[in-house]
Structure formats: C-alpha cells, structure tokens
Amino acid sequence: MTRQDMSAIPNGDLLVILRHGPHGSSWLREGLDAALVAAAFGQRVSLLFLGDGVMALLGGQQVGPLGQKGTQPMLEMLGMYDIETLLVDRGALVERGIGVSDLSVTVSLVESEDIANVLAHHRQILNF
C-alpha cells in the first residue's frame, strides 16, 4: 500500500495491534485470541503488525522444544473468521531483513508515516 492509495485502508470496527513475536511471551497468542473472538462477534477486524510483531508472519515456524503452542495455525484460521486485512509496517520488515516472500500469509504493507491514518480508520483499538 503506497501513500497514494490511502483510500485503500479499510475502515473497521476493531484494529488489533500486534507488537510481539510468536515466542517469548503470550502477547501474540492472546492478541490473536481477542481478534478471533471479536470477529466471531461479527466485528470487522483488521490486524496491524508492528515491530517484532512482524515475526509472527514468518513461514516455516515450529512449535519447538518449549512446549508452547505455536501461533502460525491461528494465522491460518484468520480467513475462516473473515479477518482478511493484515497490515504490516514495511519499516519493521526492512529493519529485520524480512522480505514479503518470507511471509506465510498475504499482507498489505503500510509506510510508518501512514500508521496514524490506519488507527484513525478504526473505531476501536486493542494493543498487544
């Protein structure tokens, strides 16, 4: 998404901001839980991945030896819940050396300076 097509930023009832990677804390899992429940309640939900949150989108994740459930299966369920707006801070990808082709799901890239606009397009925001 470029600055020229800001009109493409969807309006939504709820924007869930995800700022943590899939391991090391339960922020991502509990944030995704909130998004899925909101969608199940009929809200139009968008996700915005910022900072380390972009790590959630990497493909080929394994649960690993720590005994925590992975979050990748939850990402695969988003479509079933009609959560199709996955916005990603392009700068966060670049900083971490991640290309769009490394991601396991289809996303829309957002420039850092447009993030305020994304927030303004949603009635409510939850930040994880």
Added chain:
Amino acid sequence: MRYALLVQGGPYSHQASHSALRFAQAVVARGHHLATVFFYHDGVYNAARLSAPPQDEPHLLDAWRRLNDEHGTELLVCIAAGLRRGLLDEREAARHGKQGHSLEAPFELTGLGQLIEAGSHHDRLVTFSP
C-alpha cells in the same frame, strides 16, 4: 460517559494496575460512569483473592473491590487467561478438581466476548498495559 478499562499488567509487577486505578478514580470523581474493568493477560492476577501486600503499599485488590462496591463497576476476568494462570472461582476449582479457589466475587470469570461487548457498548475503552 460510560467507560471501560482493559488492564493487562500484573499487580505490583508493573505500573499498569496502579495507573488504571488512578484513572478509574478520576473517571468517577468527574462524574462519569466506570461500567467495566476487564482483566486480561497478566492483568488477571489483580483478581487473586489471597493477595496480601505490605501495609505501606496500596492494596490493589481492595481498591478494585471498592470500585465495585461504591460505583457498581463490574470486574471481569478473562476465563482463558485466568485458568492458565491459576485464577479459578469455586465453580471452576470444583470442575478442575482443585482444592480451594483463588478468585471470588465481585470478580467474575467471563469470556473475551465481554471485552468486545464492553468496547462496543461503552463510550470509551482505555487500555493499561505494561
């Protein structure tokens, strides 16, 4: 205005609970209605009924209870986040074969759907996270 708060920080670990309570007190002092406080993530520990802080520190549990008592604020705890962390009311304790319970009224175990409802039905939902 009708307010809801989302508290996601553990008590005495992070500033979040203290800030949320101060905000809550300011909300009611200004004549607004603090309808709901929803505890999620490590915020669920705010509901631990055996909390016993030193006497010279703020008693967060009692302060939450007082909000319910004086202003009718509902104190909702996410059941999924709570059960994982050992926050069980009598019913859940019995269901899971546990001796004793760690959460009691006026705190209520509820689903995340109640958070979404609070966000939809109140004028403001304000989050306090670590």
